[in-house]
Amino acid sequence: MAFAVSSITLFVLLVLLPLSATAQPYRNVTLGSSITANNANSTWLSPSGEFAFGFQQIIPGGYLLAIWFNKIPERTIVWSANRDNLVQEGSKVELFADGRFELSDPRGQRIPVAAPFRVGVAYGAMLDTGNFVLANTSSVFLWQSFDVPTDTLLPTQTLNQYGELVSSFSRTNFSKGRFLFKLQKDGNLVSYTRNFPEGSANYAYWSTQTVGSGSQVIFNQSGYIFLVLKNGSFLNFLLSSATSTSQFYQRAILEYDGVLRHYVYPKSANSSGGRAMGWSPTHFIPPNICLSMGMSINSSACGFNSFCSLGTDQKPKCECPRDYSFIDPNDSMSDCKPNFVPQSCDEEARETDLYIFEDMPNADWPFSDYASFPQVTEEWCRQVCLDDCFCVLARFFDGTCTKKRYPFSNGRVDVSVEGKALIKIRNSNATADSSGSKKSERSILIITGSVFLGSSVFLNLLLLSSIFLYAFCFRQRKSKGLQPCRVLPGLNIRRFTFKELRETTNGFEEELGRGACSTVYKGTIKNDNTETVVAVKTLHKMATEGEEEFKAEVSSISRTNHKNLVQLLGYCDEDQNRLLVYEFMSNGSLANFLFENSMPNWYKRLQIAFAIARGIRYLHEECKDQIIHCDIKPRNVLLDECFTPKISDFGLAKLLKPDQSRTTTGIRGTKGYVAPEWFRNMPITVKVDVYSFGILLLELICCRRNYEPEVEAESEMILADFAYDCYKEGTMHLLVANDDEALNEKRFDKFVMISIWCIQEDPTLRPTMKRVLQLMEGSVEVPIPPDPASSTTSI
Numbered sequence: 080m081a082f083a084v085s086s087i088t089l090f091v092l093l094v095l096l097p098l099s100a101t102a103q104p105y106r107n108v109t110l111g112s113s114i115t116a117n118n119a120n121s122t123w124l125s126p127s128g129e130f131a132f133g134f135q136q137i138i139p140g141g142y143l144l145a146i147w148f149n150k151i152p153e154r155t156i157v158w159s160a161n162r163d164n165l166v167q168e169g170s171k172v173e174l175f176a177d178g179r180f181e182l183s184d185p186r187g188q189r190i191p192v193a194a195p196f197r198v199g200v201a202y203g204a205m206l207d208t209g210n211f212v213l214a215n216t217s218s219v220f221l222w223q224s225f226d227v228p229t230d231t232l233l234p235t236q237t238l239n240q241y242g243e244l245v246s247s248f249s250r251t252n253f254s255k256g257r258f259l260f261k262l263q264k265d266g267n268l269v270s271y272t273r274n275f276p277e278g279s280a281n282y283a284y285w286s287t288q289t290v291g292s293g294s295q296v297i298f299n300q301s302g303y304i305f306l307v308l309k310n311g312s313f314l315n316f317l318l319s320s321a322t323s324t325s326q327f328y329q330r331a332i333l334e335y336d337g338v339l340r341h342y343v344y345p346k347s348a349n350s351s352g353g354r355a356m357g358w359s360p361t362h363f364i365p366p367n368i369c370l371s372m373g374m375s376i377n378s379s380a381c382g383f384n385s386f387c388s389l390g391t392d393q394k395p396k397c398e399c400p401r402d403y404s405f406i407d408p409n410d411s412m413s414d415c416k417p418n419f420v421p422q423s424c425d426e427e428a429r430e431t432d433l434y435i436f437e438d439m440p441n442a443d444w445p446f447s448d449y450a451s452f453p454q455v456t457e458e459w460c461r462q463v464c465l466d467d468c469f470c471v472l473a474r475f476f477d478g479t480c481t482k483k484r485y486p487f488s489n490g491r492v493d494v495s496v497e498g499k500a501l502i503k504i505r506n507s508n509a510t511a512d513s514s515g516s517k518k519s520e521r522s523i524l525i526i527t528g529s530v531f532l533g534s535s536v537f538l539n540l541l542l543l544s545s546i547f548l549y550a551f552c553f554r555q556r557k558s559k560g561l562q563p564c565r566v567l568p569g570l571n572i573r574r575f576t577f578k579e580l581r582e583t584t585n586g587f588e589e590e591l592g593r594g595a596c597s598t599v600y601k602g603t604i605k606n607d608n609t610e611t612v613v614a615v616k617t618l619h620k621m622a623t624e625g626e627e628e629f630k631a632e633v634s635s636i637s638r639t640n641h642k643n644l645v646q647l648l649g650y651c652d653e654d655q656n657r658l659l660v661y662e663f664m665s666n667g668s669l670a671n672f673l674f675e676n677s678m679p680n681w682y683k684r685l686q687i688a689f690a691i692a693r694g695i696r697y698l699h700e701e702c703k704d705q706i707i708h709c710d711i712k713p714r715n716v717l718l719d720e721c722f723t724p725k726i727s728d729f730g731l732a733k734l735l736k737p738d739q740s741r742t743t744t745g746i747r748g749t750k751g752y753v754a755p756e757w758f759r760n761m762p763i764t765v766k767v768d769v770y771s772f773g774i775l776l777l778e779l780i781c782c783r784r785n786y787e788p789e790v791e792a793e794s795e796m797i798l799a800d801f802a803y804d805c806y807k808e809g810t811m812h813l814l815v816a817n818d819d820e821a822l823n824e825k826r827f828d829k830f831v832m833i834s835i836w837c838i839q840e841d842p843t844l845r846p847t848m849k850r851v852l853q854l855m856e857g858s859v860e861v862p863i864p865p866d867p868a869s870s871t872t873s874i
């Protein structure tokens with residue numbers, strides 16, 4: 080009879096488990112037993128054979144020491160010992176004669192397992208509950224896997240205070256993932272996003288709100304899951320009902336998508352009661368994880384720039400918007416990246432013709448807003464987002480337009496989400512040649528052509544070519560990326576004789592400008608048939624500098640090549656004469672442009688600020704030898720024929736050799752732009768340029784000089800002080816009182832804050848130029864700046 084029963088068992092096992100372990104009669108795991116990770120599939124089974132303890136091969140050559148449901152074809156792991164540290168083939172788990180229970184790799188190296196050493200272990204056993212235990216001779220459990228759950232709870236298992244489940248990374252990767260379900264010390268039962276990969280709890284997205292009253296989570300024999308409160312009552316947080324554990328396999332698992340689900344699996348075909356075979360979820364929390372997330376930009380059911388929606392199976396699905404794709408194609412919870420070139424902020428125009436919007440109804444990304452406009456039309460909303468390179472998507476709802484920037488997080492698509500998202504994507508049909516700007520250029524030509532038809536051919540040609548040149552210069556900026564406005568001259572620095580330069584400048588005839596240490600003359604270099612207009616700068620005080628240093632400076636500066644730096648074309652160092660030859664900038668200095676002519680618009684000013692910041696960043700961070708300019712001010716920023724700003728006047732610049740982080744020299748620079756450390760016998764670092772840039776930025780955004788003696792109130796005389804006062808008192812509009820463009824610009828406040836950071840008296844508090852650009856671009860939030868004169872925090 081006994082033989083018959085065991086034969087049947089064997090038969091059942093063989094039939095139902097074609098893929099799993101060979102059946103072994105149940106016995107206790109005696110001291111000295113071991114299992115090796117290999118293809119032999121040896122396991123320790125529970126008496127019923129429903130659970131097995133052993134190695135599961137997860138990836139080729141990578142094994143997980145685990146407990147799993149052993150009578151079903153689907154691999155269903157309920158516990159594991161080394162989820163973050165798969166072991167190689169040939170690794171061994173062993174219950175030693177002295178009771179140690181250890182995992183070791185083929186070389187005998189120990190790998191930490193959940194079971195610590197306990198005195199008195201007499202045997203181990205895989206129980207029918209799915210609990211693996213180490214017991215002493217009186218069958219008292221000294222250690223059990225139920226006490227150290229991974230991501231799953233089984234019937235009869237409890238979760239005590241401090242107990243937690245950590246989700247897997249993905250369906251097939253069992254490493255610790257992105258979510259945490261935890262019964263806290265304070266009694267609250269909470270689901271958290273998990274700082275990945277460090278592991279600390281991040282943002283709660285679901286909780287029972289039982290602070291002070293929760294004491295234990297129980298998954299009882301009847302298949303009922305509840306939180307026991309301290310006063311003895313139960314909280315059915317999963318809203319579950321009892322399900323027979325004799326007819327169904329059951330488990331509650333915090334899945335890789337952040338949802339805690341109660342699954343059941345019919346043990347035999349006739350107990351399925353109409354249910355489909357396989358694991359099916361009965362209850363889960365939170366009901367819609369896509370909408371439950373939303374505490375912070377960092378807490379999301381999906382990655383950045385993606386969106387979450389609930390599928391027909393009620394499971395969250397992460398997808399990328401159109402023309403975006405996952406950074407890791409194998410991980411749908413990774414971030415999405417655009418497949419197109421994002422809109423540039425670099426030049427004046429935004430290639431607006433090249434971008435279109437993908438409409439997504441019932442979609443929103445609530446944490447990436449930076450500007451909002453009520454009472455507008457959808458068309459207006461599209462246009463304003465198109466015109467703003469920071470705007471990567473807009474939301475239009477109920478007449479309100481909200482601009483959003485990268486990264487957009489917490490995307491959700493759901494019928495309950497109101498409004499419509501407009502995602503900016505690149506029009507794949509548009510090529511550089513078929514852009515609208517070209518079209519309008521063509522129409523100018525046609526109109527001009529017809530207007531002047533009848534005049535002399537020569538005049539027509541002249542007009543046409545000048546218009547074309549004009550259009551070329553400006554169009555180029557409108558469709559940036561096709562071709563720079565000017566090609567930078569090559570790096571062949573020419574050495575001139577003094578005589579040559581005297582001829583070039585026609586005997587130093589036409590003076591362009593004069594500074595404390597130099598005078599600049601206009602010159603013309605004739606080469607074969609071409610004439611190049613240049614600026615020749617004569618340095619007055621160079622005799623005091625050593626010959627070598629002058630050469631080093633010239634050669635280093637000549638190696639710079641950035642579109643926001645004036646290009647050095649040549650030099651002369653004959654006898655006492657030190658001259659530098661630069662490309663000629665036809666539109667004069669920024670000082671003239673900003674303070675003397677009519678006020679350039681806010682947008683142009685911003686463009687200039689970005690360009691100058693990039694030029695300085697280049698000097699500080701991208702050159703072989705770091706260069707400190709030492710004299711950043713509007714007079715030293717020149718504008719070429721396309722009004723591209725270029726930093727000039729490197730005569731005062733200091734080179735820092737790679738092993739040098741500071742320099743000491745006499746005061747250089749110009750009053751008002753000079754950082755305080757020059758006067759304080761402090762080392763001079765690149766931060767002096769940051770200071771000067773801060774002043775310049777303030778001048779740019781406020782369109783006035785830092786020092787303006789003719790204002791009415793004395794408090795407004797020095798812009799840097801005035802700006803901080805206004806910032807502190809929340810009256811920043813006073814800074815741009817009659818500039819509506821700036822007033823209506825959300826970014827105005829931000830730029831004032833960035834300036835204040837730059838002009839901190841303590842140089843260590845000033846951001847680097849790289850940081851400044853990140854702040855300006857909006858990729859980093861601008862923290863509250865301290866009072867420049869007394870500050871203790873930094874960014």
Ligand SMILES: *[C@@H]1O[C@H](CO)[C@@H](O)[C@H](O)[C@H]1NC(C)=O
Nearest residue numbers: 105106107201202204216218
């Ligand atoms: C396992 O060991 C315990 C204690 O020694 C004993 O009571 C139990 O009968 C053993 N079970 C089996 C199946 O050998």
Ligand SMILES: *[C@@H]1O[C@H](CO)[C@@H](O)[C@H](O)[C@H]1NC(C)=O
Nearest residue numbers: 097098099100101118119120
């Ligand atoms: C081990 O299991 C795999 C599938 O899980 C099976 O292909 C293989 O034949 C088994 N090996 C042994 C020795 O039973």
Ligand SMILES: *[C@@H]1O[C@H](CO)[C@@H](O)[C@H](O)[C@H]1NC(C)=O
Nearest residue numbers: 199215216217218219220221
């Ligand atoms: C087994 O462990 C329990 C709890 O530690 C202890 O009370 C009991 O005496 C132990 N039994 C034996 C035989 O050591």
Ligand SMILES: *[C@@H]1O[C@H](CO)[C@@H](O)[C@H](O)[C@H]1NC(C)=O
Nearest residue numbers: 137138141165248252253254
């Ligand atoms: C699982 O995911 C983690 C985190 O990305 C990764 O480090 C690990 O290599 C992955 N493991 C496998 C087996 O793919």
Ligand SMILES: *[C@@H]1O[C@H](CO)[C@@H](O)[C@H](O)[C@H]1NC(C)=O
Nearest residue numbers: 299300301302303305313321
């Ligand atoms: C499980 O809990 C439910 C609700 O408290 C209770 O009705 C049921 O009797 C419990 N079952 C067992 C086996 O304790």
Ligand SMILES: *[C@@H]1O[C@H](CO)[C@@H](O)[C@H](O)[C@H]1NC(C)=O
Nearest residue numbers: 289291292308309310311312
């Ligand atoms: C136990 O406490 C919970 C909340 O703390 C309360 O809702 C419930 O009514 C209490 N039950 C009893 C039996 O006091």
Ligand SMILES: *[C@@H]1O[C@H](CO)[C@@H](O)[C@H](O)[C@H]1NC(C)=O
Nearest residue numbers: 325326346347348349350351
């Ligand atoms: C399944 O069906 C068999 C025969 O049809 C029956 O003997 C058995 O009791 C049924 N099992 C359950 C759990 O209903």
Ligand SMILES: *[C@@H]1O[C@H](CO)[C@@H](O)[C@H](O)[C@H]1NC(C)=O
Nearest residue numbers: 274275374375376377378446
């Ligand atoms: C988001 O996470 C980043 C990096 O972990 C952190 O620097 C930043 O402060 C977080 N932002 C918020 C709003 O929590």
Ligand SMILES: *[C@@H]1O[C@H](CO)[C@@H](O)[C@H](O)[C@H]1NC(C)=O
Nearest residue numbers: 138251405406407408409410
């Ligand atoms: C994605 O998975 C496939 C198959 O598992 C693998 O060949 C490929 O290298 C993976 N790609 C990445 C980017 O990890």
Ligand SMILES: *[C@@H]1O[C@H](CO)[C@@H](O)[C@H](O)[C@H]1NC(C)=O
Nearest residue numbers: 435436504505506507508509
């Ligand atoms: C691109 O052109 C194709 C075919 O002409 C058209 O179906 C498609 O809608 C166009 N796409 C865009 C974004 O304009």
